[in-house]
């Protein structure tokens with residue numbers, strides 16, 4: 001097993017892309033051996049919602065029972081990967097309406113708490129998206145109306161201690177950001193699937209806020225369901241080290257391209273090439 005972000009140790013065999021502050025692992029979150037326990041400061045992620053989204057490599061329509069089993073497995077792995085004091089920002093739906101009503105937010109929060117996570121709070125993300133409105137139930141009748149909130153949750157959990165005592169790490173929050181973002185109702189639009197080229201991306205504003213509010217400059221931020229790499233782009237733009245796990249090669253490629261275009265990261269080979277050029281200049 002390799003150490004994260006340590007070039008001297010070599011690249012893990014599942015490493016799809018590695019740059020100075022970004023690493024993509026093409027692997028299954030349930031089985032990957034590329035992450036050591038206790039090395040992650042913050043996890044920001046949006047897992048599959050089990051709402052029949054057409055991912056290239058993941059079946060997004062399994063029974064609710066199986067979905068909860070899957071959630072328990074990956075949440076357990078995340079718990080071990082976090083440092084003591086590490087945090088998890090879990091972007092999940094409040095509820096599920098397709099194929100039977102379910103309290104997804106409450107159920108995943110309970111599973112996480114049973115694993116050992118401690119609960120901090122829940123941010124409501126008001127994405128103003130009424131496209132989830134597919135049915136009224138009984139129109140204009142109290143017989144069986146459907147109620148759907150156009151919001152998602154960001155459940156904030158942590159391992160062992162909430163308060164971070166190390167004072168040598170730097171926060172980079174502006175006063176206005178701190179005041180606005182500690183109000184747990186966040187309002188901004190969702191991301192366009194077409195623009196990003198992924199069936200369920202979140203907008204960069206979501207991981208950006210989580211990263212700046214809940215981690216320090218230089219911290220290691222993991223997204224175990226990386227998708228198009230939004231969390232890694234936000235981490236890199238905000239001087240954190242971003243690590244992503246994604247099962248699908250097409251999405252790994254997409255994330256790599258976003259990292260090079262939007263965050264201007266250079267891949268490791270280029271970095272090494274540049275180092276070699278400067279070394280030769282010094283010798284000349």
Ligand SMILES: C[S@@+](CC[C@H](N)C(=O)[O-])C[C@H]1O[C@@H](n2cnc3c(N)ncnc32)[C@H](O)[C@@H]1O
Pocket residue numbers: 027028029030045046047048049055056057058198200201202203224225226227228229230231245246247248251
């Ligand atoms: C909701 S999307 C994440 C989107 C991401 N937040 C973004 O902004 O692009 C979930 C992602 O998890 C991936 N995935 C599903 N099962 C996985 C598994 N077992 N291991 C790793 N990735 C998986 C899917 O391919 C999909 O890209």
